[in-house]
């Protein structure tokens with residue numbers, strides 16, 4: 001029941017040996033996946049299956065599409081993957097990256113100025129804050145910052161991925177737990193930055209599972225939930241309320257959380273969209289409410305103990321993506337509304353606890369203060385053992401956001417302050 005796609009279909013043997021990188025196809029047309037030669041029909045069939053939701057209706061690439069694809073010599077391709085693997089294990093434990101978004105139409109209409117300068121291809125950033133003297137004349141105070149990377153408004157989401165998550169993906173197969181946070185005030189670009197990352201990461205994970213770790217029994221799972229007002233809700237199961245429990249071995253367990261086995265990027269894309277649509281919307285409008293919740297998307301790699309299907313697979317590594325609540329919400333502690341005040345206090349507590357946990361990690365402190373908040377308790381197992389943390393601080397360039405921007409940069413600076421000169425350490 002193969003669906004014929006327009007013109008001719010692939011005939012095996014017509015292609016030179018090597019790795020056919022379907023990634024270079026139009027990704028809207030085909031799942032992102034590469035696979036080794038020979039390109040026999042069953043292999044293509046399996047590779048292309050991700051295209052349709054219904055397995056009975058697979059998608060086959062045409063010769064034209066195949067010819068457009070890059071063909072890489074197999075050995076080089078695999079070599080580059082194993083180099084990545086080594087590199088991944090030497091990646092800094094903590095990385096702090098700042099991303100500046102462009103001025104938006106509203107800010108331009110209000111004649112707000114861009115007060116952030118970034119020296120080209122450097123990791124320096126300057127905030128130009130306009131202040132008033134006692135005699136009411138204006139002067140500009142400069143605040144300079146240095147981070148592991150500083151990304152200006154021209155940097156694409158692909159480049160953000162390359163700079164942040166991509167280098168740590170191979171380490172997930174080596175028992176590493178990695179976490180990527182987006183921090184910043186509401187409207188600074190956290191969701192814009194965060195949304196594409198799990199999709200790109202899962203593409204790479206699936207690719208590794210089909211090459212370097214082929215037939216080794218690895219499986220990919222995903223879950224997506226949010227923390228709102230200190231409570232947990234499953235974003236892939238109609239916001240069902242979840243409870244956190246610790247087992248005898250002090251392992252965190254989120255009771256009732258739906259974990260889906262995923263084997264193609266199309267399904268993952270759908271889950272991400274579904275989860276985002278399910279985020280707290282309340283009555284006051286989507287952005288307003290979702291800015292008070294932390295959204296946590298986890299990709300988990302598991303493997304059966306002896307490669308057999310009989311035993312339940314065990315967790316090997318984990319990659320978590322956290323779209324944090326708007327940092328300004330932590331200051332909602334004087335609001336007239338009690339509910340808002342309490343939520344603000346909870347957010348404040350979680351962002352402070354998060355900072356303390358990352359600092360403790362970086363300091364190789366034996367004691368990690370998880371208990372400070374629900375967020376850090378939930379992330380507990382990502383902070384112990386071999387872990388990697390990437391903090392992406394998002395900032396708005398506008399003069400109107402100066403105070404929030406300085407707060408965000410100072411928070412990022414505090415997270416990072418101890419990691420200077422520490423970067424070569426595992």
Ligand code: ADP
Nearest residue numbers: 100101102184185186187188189190191192193
């Ligand atoms: P947050 O999640 O921090 O509240 P969003 O990610 O929703 O902020 O971003 C606010 C708006 O700015 C959105 O309309 C988004 O598309 C836009 N935006 C954010 N970052 C960028 C960027 N780097 N380039 C272009 N548009 C951006």
Ligand code: MG
Nearest residue numbers: 190191192290
């Ligand atoms: Mg958002």
